[in-house]
Amino acid sequence: MEILDRPKLLYPSLVIAAIAVTVFSLLGIATLTGALPFAHSEMREATAAKTQAESDRMTSKKLAATCPSCGTVESVHAVQVKGEGSGVGIVAGGIAGALLGNGIGRGAGRSLATVAGAAGGAYAGNEIEKNTKKHISYRIRVRMSDGSIRTLHQSEAPGVSAGDRVKIVDGTIVQLS
Template sequence: MVNNNSSLLYPLMIIAAMAVILFSIVGIATMTGHLPAAFSEVQPGQATSETKAAAKPDATKPVAAPRAATPGPVARTSPCPDCGVVESITASEVKGQPSGVGMVAGGVTGGVIGNQIGGGSGRTIATIVGAAGGAYVGNEIEKNVKKTTVYRITVRMDDGTTRTLTQEAPPGFGIGEKVRIVDGRLVARG
């Protein structure tokens, strides 16, 4: 007499093992940064809600009067290779770098929960899947807890090229302001 349970259990174990391996590969690729992240770039001339808000003058801040032109000889200056005009400012959230604590805690929690399911070899599979899933989820939670906001500032240089700077602090410049890039930072152009 042939036991039907053992003939059905073997393909299920193969499927479960393949799922765990695939899930582990995707989790490792995500944790090491090999899966691409979604970032949107604003094309020149395309306005976003952040750029529209930054372009509007703030009613609470005093507006400086335009400078009067001084008569006299016009001094010829050499082109400034580090000078340009702020073209766009976009804020985006970036996930933080995990330390591994979330992955370990999630793996232990998932393993404990998985161990409560089923019995025999099913319990073992549930424990492994729970540990792998918990490790992935714990790692993602830790990244989300440590996320920060970064500002991407696109500057149209005087020579026509564009340069993009990324910084964690809100920029002290608005769209259309003349700036200079010094040591990777924006400074007012004088």
């Protein structure tokens, strides 16, 4: 009886390399699409704003009767707003993913890899398209003279910063001198 040596289908190092590439690719996609959370430290700013708000509250009661649309800027934050996908990213990503998936495996495995690649590529393509169309919006929080808080959004950088006295006229901020 002859013993036939069957060739190994995959070497262990090849499997490890494939898994590593997949994991790093997914992390890259998650970073590009903004799916990974980022650490933000806003504790100092919140404490300073609270202290400023308390001192402003004392003077704001006096000013409430004279200027109901006046207030003090508590914070100004730049906020990233994701763009809208047009469908081009879905199609391009789906095609690229299907082509990459088609190169993996044989038979039913190849079909499964093609479908999975198309689905993953479509999702990644859509998220990448949205991420490339993102823009910056500014959120301005104002404590009004009567103690209430108003939050305004604008696309251009405001000419005010925390602590500035302002007046809100027709939904826009005007700095008081």
